[in-house]
Amino acid sequence: MSIPPGPAGTRRSGIRNVGRALTCAVFALAGLLFYVSAQTARGTDLRTDNSLLSLGDVIRQRSSQNQQAQAQLADLQARAQDLTDQQAHSPADTAQLDGLRLGAAMEPLQGAGLTVTLNDAPPNATARIPGVAEPNVNDLVIHQQDIQAVVNAMWRGGAEGVQVMDQRLISTSAVRCVGNTLLLQGRVYSPPYVIKAVGRTDALSAAVEADPTIRKYLQYVQAYGLGWKVQENGELTLPGYSGTTELRSTGGQP
Known part of the structure; x- marks a missing residue:
């Protein structure tokens, strides 16, 4: 005997229809998501997208590009200097130009000087002095x-020129660090950091020894083993600056 459809049968039929519609909508949405993901990846692994590179990888990549650009710039500057020399009207003009280039750190500099080397503490370094607290990571790098304290002390000591790592400093040079990585004029360096200056060695040494920031640093050298070496040089040769001298405004942005 058949049961005529009533209100309950009608509700169950409506629920089944709604369920089928929701199922179709879910599958359609899933298909859309797969399509968008495929278009975004375009056949590549999303986990290796360049936007996910670490900051250190980006810095090293930019440093390599900057190094290549600086080499090209140095070659162009050398060609420009040759053309300038050819156009000089008199020996006095040439001498004046050479003096300006030397003062602007564009020419190599030779003479007696001082070399200071800074380095991180050894791995797993501990306190070397009784009663001194155990170090944290910031104490060891x-x-x-x-x-900057060493560079400033050398300038105060009458340095004629200063070099950090393999780069000559000019008036617009800025020392910047990210962690224990040095960023200097578009290139990246790791410790040990070598700082050289040409000038009177006695005056340079006295300025370094008198600097209060360096004195505080030397306390950490004794306590935790940070690297510190000072060497007087009878003859140093600092390279001429080979980077760009163009000033750029950041529009007030840091």
């Missing part, structure tokens, strides 16, 4: 303030 070279910071921007340490490098």
